[in-house]
Every structure is written in structure tokens, then in C-alpha cells.
Amino acid sequence: MDRRQISQLAHADHPIAAPLADDTVRRLLDRAVGTDAERVLDLGCGRAEWLQWLLALNPRVRAEGVDTDAGALALGRSGAEDLAVADRLALHEADAAAFTSPHPFDVVLSVGAAHAFGGLLPTLAAAREHLAPGGRVLIGDGFWEREPDTAALDGLGAAADEYDDLATTVDRVVADGWTPVYGHVSTLQEWDEYEWCWTGSLAQWALDHPDDPGSATAYRAAADHRAGWLNGYRHTLGFVTLVLRVSP
Template sequence: MDRQRRSQLAHADHPIAAPLADESVARLLDRAVADEADRALDLGCGGGAWLRRLLVRNPSMRAEGVDIHAAALEQAREGAEEDGVADRLVLHEMDAAAFASAHRFDVVLSVGAAHAFGGLLPTLTAARELLAPGGHFVVGDGFWEREPDAAALSSLGATWDDYADLPTTVDRVVAEGWTPVYGHVSTAGEWDDYEWSWTGSLSRWALDHREEPDALDTYKAAAEHRSEWLTGYRGTLGFVTLVLRRSP
């Protein structure tokens, strides 16, 4: 099974592909959308969960999403149709890091997609070129809740300098010319719900589709991920979502 198909199955019960509860997503969107905002962009939109919620909550807004995976964009398109917002959503199948537009956007989002740009700081650089004056950038990325040990690094396939602690992460963002106007640190409960949903959705699919050629491998992948989380990075890897504006 290809990685994108597996990701779709894993997020069936948790369409926000990050450790954020629905109420946290709603609060972040409320803080990011000013009264006069009318255009939004999601860099690395996946199945379009953020944009669909934004468009439902803000009937006058239009949005664009960018992702490299055709299947994810088709999921976004179908979901937008179901929500009645497809006429206000444009989707681009391409590398988010290569996206350019003549328009500037009042809200730019990139949550859990920093890998597409090569890290958090390059993500900030990409957003700077696309954000309208006075606009808000919503960015979410990992940080170290505590010093990672060998088990955590191994389970994540990471190195110590892939992330920093929370104060250093925010300091780096500020040093790049951004001001946090709101932020949310995912709670242990949000992380647990995300991981149990991720591994549970995959496991359930494998158990319900035993005749599928990929069923056993999918079942093993879910079990391996669950073990890596529980014995590796649980309580070590954090996730912060920041609502940013350009500093003066």
C-alpha cells in the first residue's frame, strides 16, 4: 500500500492530520480570520479539512489548497462538495514549496507540512511571499517537550536538532520577523486521541479487509507505529500551532 493511501485510511477518524481537537481548530481559525478577510490558502492541504472548516465558518471567503497528492486533493474536492463549498475552493496538484500566485492571501495555513519546505524556517519564508499585508499565518510544527532519548529519536527517525524546545522554537519564529498573536500547544489528550485514532483506523481497516493483499502489512504497520509512539516519543514530541503576523 502506498504511503498516501495508508495516510488516508489512518486519518479516517481524525481528518485534521495533526494532534488538534476540533475545538482547538475552531479557535485557531477564529483568531486567524479577520472581519475583512476574503481569501485563504493552505500549503500542504492534504484532504482539505482545514479549508473546508474555514469555508463553512466564513461564507464570504474563497480558498485555495496545494498538495502533491492527487488522491488527497480528490478527497478534498469530494468533501467540499458534501459541505456545499466546492464553488469557493480551488485545488492545485503540485509541490507546496513551488507554489506561486499573483494573489496575496489574508490567511495562509501550513499545519504539519513543514517537511514539504525543508523545515519550519523555510515554511515561514514561503508564507511571507504569499501573505497579504496585515494577514495571518497559521503554522503548526513539532518541538521537544523534553530532551529526546535514543528511543524517541529512533522511533521518529529524527535527530536531536530536527526540533528545539518550545521557547527556542518561538524565538526562532520571532527572529524571522513574525509576531505570535495566538498559539496552541497540543495537550497530552489531543496527542493520545490523534495516535489512537491513527493506529486504530488502520487496524480496523486491516481487520475488516483481511482478504485484501495489503491487509497484513497494514496491520503490522499500525502495530509498529503504536509501539513506536508508546515506547518512544509519547510525552517527548510536542506540537505547537501559532497564529502569526508580520512584525513591524
């Protein structure tokens, strides 16, 4: 069982792959899309959950998503069919960092996918390439709530310089030529819901499929993730989602 299969199972009960509650997702989409956006792109879309939500809420919008995970994209297409929005959704199996399009987009999303670009600022650089004049970017990434100790870094498999604190993170975004017009910092409740769903969904699948060749791997992954979270990065890793416009 590879990392992608584990991720799909772990997100069964929390399809939005970020520590964000449903009402938060709706609010962020509303702020990003507004009343005028018609064309939206998600770089690193996974199962295209953000786009499915968006299309269901906004019948005027057409959307495209890019990801390298064919299995996740197949789930996205199936979900779009179930919601009757598949005619307004195009999903591309491609490297999001190298993706090109013949037209610009009113909104570009990339939430929790900065690793695919090499960090937050490279993600924003990629988003800028696709953005129409006056458009908005919806981006989400981690930051340090407090100085990470060894347990937090070990639990995440991260380095101390992988993130900055919140103020420094926003300052870097602004210095890169962006103006935040809205933002949300994930609450502890949102984080706990996300992590309990991640570890619980995976563990439950392993318990329900004891004869599957991947069962032991899934069970161990759930246990290791839970330990890394509870004994390591809980209260240390934060997550911020920003709605941005290009600065004058």
C-alpha cells in the same frame, strides 16, 4: 500499499492531520481569519480539511489549497461538494514549496507540513511570499517537550536536531521577523486522541479487509506506529500551532 494510502486510512477517524481537538481547530481558525479575511491559502493542504471547516464557518471566504497528493485532493473536492462549499474552493496538484499565485492571500495556513519545505523557517519563508500586507499565518509544527532519548528518536525516525524546545522554537520564529498573536500547545489528551485514532483506524481497516493485498502492510504499520509512540515519543514530542503577523 504506499505511505500516502496508509496516511489516508489512518486519518479516517481524525481527518485533521495534527494533534488538535475540534474546538481547538475552530478557535485557531477564528483567530487567524478574524472578521476581515476573504482569501485563504493552505500550503500542503492534504484533504483540505482545514479549508472545508473554514469555508463552512465563513461564507465570505474563498480558499485555495496546494498538495502533491492527487488522491487526497480528490477527497478534499468530494468533501467540499458534500458541504456545498466547492464553488469557493480551488485545489491545486503542485509542489507547495514552488507554488505561485497571481494574487496575495489574507491568511496562509501550513499545519504539519514543514517537511515539505525543509523545516519550519523555510515554511514561513514560503508563506511570506503569498501573504498580503497585514495578513496572518497559521502554522503548526513539532517541538521537543523534553530532551529526546534514543527510544523517542527511533520511534519517530527523527534526529535530535530536527526540533528545538518550545521556547527556542518561538524565539527562532520571532527572530525570523514574525510576531505571535495567538498560539496553542497540543495537550496530552489531544495527542492521545490523535494517536489512538491513527493507529486504530489503520488496524481496523486491516482487520476488516484480510484478503486485501495491503492488509498485512497496513496492520504492521499500525503496530509499528503504536509501539514507536507508546514506547518512544509519548511525552517527548510536542506540537505548537501559532498565529503570526509580520513584525514591524
